[in-house]
Amino acid sequence: MQFNKVTDQIVEELKAIVGQANVLYDEEKMEMYSRDEVSDKLWEKMPEVVVKPETAEQVSQIVKLANRELIPIVPRGAGTGLAAGAVPLNGGIVVSMEKMNKILELDTENLFMVVQPGVTTGEVQKTAKANGLLYAGDPCSADSSFIGGNVATNAGGNKAVKYGVTSRHIYGLEIVMPNGDIVTFGGKNVKDVTGYDIIHLMVGSEGTLGIVTKIWLKLMPLPKYVADLLIPFADMQTAIKVVPKIMTAGIIPTCLEFMDSLSIKSAEMYLNKKLPYSDAGAYIICEIDGTSETQVQDDYETIGKLCLENGALEVFVADNMSTQERIWKARKCYAEAIRMISPVYCMEDIVVPVSNIPKCLEAIERIAKKYNCKIPSCGHAGDGNIHATVMREGRSEEEWHELKDNVLGELYEEVYALGGNLSGEHGIGAKRAEAMNKHMTDAQLSVLRAIKKALDPNGIMNPGKVLVLE
Structure with missing residues (x-):
């Protein structure tokens, strides 16, 4: 796809749309928009201009301008992504949602919160909790990530095993389409099968099909009782083999996480605090919630007994806020x-x-032994989502890229052989687009490309992400 450059005239038109203060074109000020949390400089690229709209109407005008001039657009949240999904690899216009940061409505009768995409997930959680309600989406980056970014990647998080990923909590979206039209699908109806399910097409589309400008979030009553269990094991295999037993014991944990020994030691170094049972080979971290103290106690006693019968070294129960925070700091x-x-x-x-x-x-x-590298792993044991991290350590640039390519090539083959997939919650972005293209069938890719072509015929929306276009 051949795109045009941003000219001085385009910059002036953007200033007219959002105001001069909301347009950045100085390289020093734009530098933070050239990357996300992917550490490899391969996935860094300077935008030509950054704009900060404050309304859906401004977003619409920006998109219409870009579509007319064939200039790529990259929607951006807080930049906490881990797949180079908000990096302007083709240059163009970065549309930062940081000023669309208002909670528009809290409807306690229908249990909905209506928000703009630039609100942090943590603020959504805190506002709900202050009103006796729960927003169950809980990525580890909640304090810094934007709810719009969670929608873009269909973020999962710690509570997904019981409450599901972001898509379960989205009942309505206002979207600026690639031609600039502003459309709304869904809202506060709990049941709605009117037409195609556009909401769940857009959730997880990583800004490649449109820009979300308003979100209807479903809330629920705040559980009255919560308990957390920290369960150390001598080794990772013993720990992880207990997970299916927990999941089939008739109890649905709110969270069921794991950390291997490398992850535990890394967290201890980072926090500069001695963690409980830090010499263990693995942690299982489990959270139980409910409306009855007796029910919560019965559930955690059942899980604790099950773990002890299957090799746990100890079961540490945290049933107050300070000890719960201590447990979760290590994981988060x-x-x-x-x-x-x-x-x-x-x-x-x-x-x-x-x-x-x-x-x-x-x-x-x-694989780690074969290539003599460290790959600490932790993640969401209750839904099979593993965060395995290849560490560069002292390798040269050339050695690092060779290591990474070899490790990922073998890792992905193993994952697919086990019936798995590339991404559970971080998204494909640019980082995994080639790998997805390799492992999907031609028929699958044909469907995805047809959707992209139908909605974004000029290919301006976040090009180079998710799909490798023909």
Whole structure:
């Protein structure tokens, strides 16, 4: 696809749309928009201009201008992505949603919150909680990621095992389409099968089919009782093999996470605190919630007993806020901890059926030994989503790229052989587009390309992400 460059005239037109203060074209100011959280400089590219709209109407005018002039557009949230999904690899206009950051409505009767995409997920959670409600979407990056970015990648997170990923909580979207039209699908109706399910097409589309400008989020009553379990094991295989037993015990945990020994040690170094049972070979972290204290206690006692019968070293129960926060800090700092030890790394987001997690972790360990590298792993044991991170450590640039290519090539083959897929929640972005193209069938790719062509015939929306176009 051949795109045009942003000219001085285009910059002036953008200023007229959003105001001079909301247009950046100085390289120093645009530098932070040239990357996301992917550490490899291969996935960095300077935009030609950055705009910060404040309304859907402004977004519409920007898109119409870009479509007319054949200039690529890259929608951007907080830049916390891990797949180079918001990087302007083709230059063009970065549309930052940071100023569309308002909670527009909290409807406590219908249990909905209506928000703009630039609101942080943490603010959504805190506002709901302050009103006795729960927004169950809970990515580890909640304090920094935007809810619009969660929608773009269909983010999962810690509570997905019980409450599902982001798409389960989205009942309506206002979208600026690639031709600039503003359309709304869904809203506050809990049931709606009127026409095609455009909402769930857009959720997870990573800005390649349109720009979301308003979101209807479903809330639920806040659980009255919560307990967290930290369960150490001597080794990873023993720990992970207990997961299917928990999932089939008649209890649905709110969270069911795991950390291997490398992840535990990394978190301990990052937090500069001694973690409980930090010499263990693995952690299982489990959260139970409910409306009855007795029910929550019965559930965690059942899970604790099951774990002890299957090799757990101990079951530590945290039933107050301070000890719960202590447990979760170790899990939620995973990415930052890895980054401190190895500033250049490659974090993967593979997903396999829950019963195949042990085999997948065996494959990761085997690959790490073969290439003499460290690949710490943690993730969402309850839904088979594994964050395996290849660390560069002291390797040269050339050695690093060779290592990464070899490891990922073998890792993806193992994942697909186990019935898995490339991404559970981080998205494909640019980082995994070639791999997705390799592992999908021609028939599958044909369907995806037909959708892209129908909605974005000029290919201006976030080009180079998700799909490798013919």
